[in-house]
Amino acid sequence: MQETKPIQLNERMHLIDGHDLGIKERTGIYVIQEEEITIVETSASPSIKHVKEGLKALGISLDEVKYIIVTHIHLDHAGGAGLLIQECPNAKVVVHPKGARHLADPSRLIAGAKAVYGDKFSALFEPILPIDEDRLLVKGEGDKLTIGPNCQLEFLDTPGHANHHFSIYDPISNGMFTGDTVGVRYEQLIPDGVQLFLPSTSPNQFNPEAMQRAIDRFKEMQLDAIYFGHYGMAKEPNEVYHQVSNWLEIYVNEAKRVYAEQKGYEVLAERLESLVREHLRGQGISDDHEVYNILQLDIEVSSMGLLDYLSK
16 A cells, blocks of 8 residues: 655645545645644545545544545545545534535436446445435535634635535635646646646536636635645645636637537547647656656546537
8 A cells, every 4th residue: 555644734734645546646635633623525435545544644533533525526526435434433524515415325426437437436436435414514605614713614616617516715824725626736747847737627517617717716815825636735826827727718719629520529638638748848848757647537537528518
């Protein structure tokens, strides 16, 4: 098993690598060490062993965990919530109003993921366990959650990536847990001095206008930090907004061309990847860089979502 040593982000927050899909620096789980220990995201069930190992390394017992917040119910963010809460007797799972029923009864989530992942589903996601309704805490736009004497988290309804998506504002760090709303941060490029932020436009509720509205809303808040579901912390939010908005426009325009040509998502993925490669080559990143192990998958799924959006 990969060693999970939590990364300290600030004096009260750590990042645990969930090794989602067996890939390091792919999906992050955040631990906020306030009076009420709070976890943001769980990743899928195979990541829970890493979460437990990370908490142990921080000296936190499972019965100390009070809140497990999921930004949205896609399995790479919330799939492990049912498994984790079984071992956290004093915790509640905090979820968007449109996501709660799917955590209580995950049958539709399971069916949807099986349709996409086929025979890889079991290895990547099982088990997906239902969560008792009395252990779910629903939070919507403007709602708050007190987790410490000086800390009230605030929830913002941020569709665009999914309708069941909220983001969580942390006033102490003036930071936002954005799930997939402002895209993906590629940690693999950081050692090369390159920052890349791409939108996440996966099926089936992607909406570019709603995504851009959420980005504009974050921009107005003058945040100091963004905590990405994939992956890690960015301390230069304006660079994030600039890149994601720019690529969002490129993604949608390219998708419109492919849709007009009546071609499939594979063609769109090929074209988008080619544009991203060209961009990264200009920054000295070689075509055999490890980042492409993740990028290819992300662009493929995003291409499916873009064409799905245009077909509606």
